Amino acid sequence: MDSARTFDSVSIIFNPNSTGDAPRLAKDLHDDLARLLSYSPKITLQPTERAGHAVELAREAARRGNALVVSVSGDGGYNEVVNGVMQSGSSDAVCAVMAAGNANDHRRTTGTKPLPEAIAEGAVRRLDLLKITIGEGADAETNYAHSYIGFGLTPVVAIDLEKGSKGALKEMVTVVRTFAKFKPFEIRQTDGVHRRFDSLVLANIPEMAKYATLSEAEDHPSDGQFEVVVFPHMAKWKVLLTALRAASKGLGKQPSVSSYEFTTVKPMPYQLDGEVKSAPAETKVLVEAAPRALAVLG
Known part of the structure; x- marks a missing residue:
């Protein structure tokens, strides 16, 4: 400190x-x-x-x-x-x-x-940030997240909530409707293998969306790493059960990394701490931990 x-x-x-x-x-x-x-x-x-x-x-x-x-x-x-x-x-x-x-x-x-x-x-103390780079070379776009970066269900739900009305009941109806029509997204890993996910969250804090516990409490936002929380594509009832588990007892220990890289297959939205952006198709996405990059109070 x-x-x-x-x-x-x-x-x-x-x-x-x-x-x-x-x-x-x-x-x-x-x-x-x-x-x-x-x-x-x-x-x-x-x-x-x-x-x-x-x-x-x-x-x-x-x-x-x-x-x-x-x-x-x-x-x-x-x-x-x-x-x-x-x-x-x-x-x-x-x-x-x-x-x-x-x-x-x-x-x-x-x-x-x-x-x-x-x-x-x-x-004053210092916390890590998540640094996301979309693209390569002179055209690359870099942004930071203080808490998490989400792909799949996370930004899709956020987009629909923004279009809809505020209020707990209306938000719940929006989430249910979005979940019902949601389709998985596909990425290409660095080894060339294609994978389909319902959700991919790279998290610097153990909780999100007020209720979901993503990882164990000892994961700290100044350890130079972030957690990778993956929902592989599965039946919707299984996704719902996993989400309920996150909201009740948590998802348990998740793998920690200092960087995560993949290439988009199609255009896809992503969410940074609540702000929704979009990555083009066939574009490299690199997320890195930015150790102790932010000085904070509070």
Whole structure:
């Protein structure tokens, strides 16, 4: 753990149109920090204006130097902030997240104390990230995930949830409908063998989607590795049983790796911490652990 940190600036990034309490929580955090901090950084509330705007705001904030960049959001909003900080090239920017989303998997599994208290104490620690590269050479696209990268059921369900309405019952109906019509996806491994999966999740934390326990608790988000959670193609009732097991007692110990590589066969969506993107057909996909790449508080 690094020594206690103070900051020249604190940027609080939030979505003013959030269906949750992000605007209120952001304002409360601003007021708490103004009261708790023994020094006087510039504390700024920065509402986003469009999708992807948090990436830009975080990148600009981190480039100012000695900055704390806070995301008041769920996992998807925090993903944008993390990617903005990583794009900045700053070596001294620190991130934090205040849970204001639906699942809040990252905050729930890595948080150690109330965020205002953690910022006041300034006890910075470092966590791994997942680095995903789509393609090769000059055209390659790189992004980071703080918690997980999912292929198959994970992004497909996320896409349909985004199209539908919010609310627990409506979300459940959407998931059931998506599951009923879902088809497996195919990848080509580095040895040339083709494999079909219902789901492939590369995870830096042991839990996702509020209820699912992917791996044992000792798997730590700063060990330089991530877990590979595979659902090979199987009958839908078997997939359902496996999902219920994940939601009840967990899936148990999963294999850990520092990199995972394959080639897409057809265009396929993938999900980074709640943010959905797409990989083209016949494209190399490389996921690597980025050891202790992110400085955090909280």
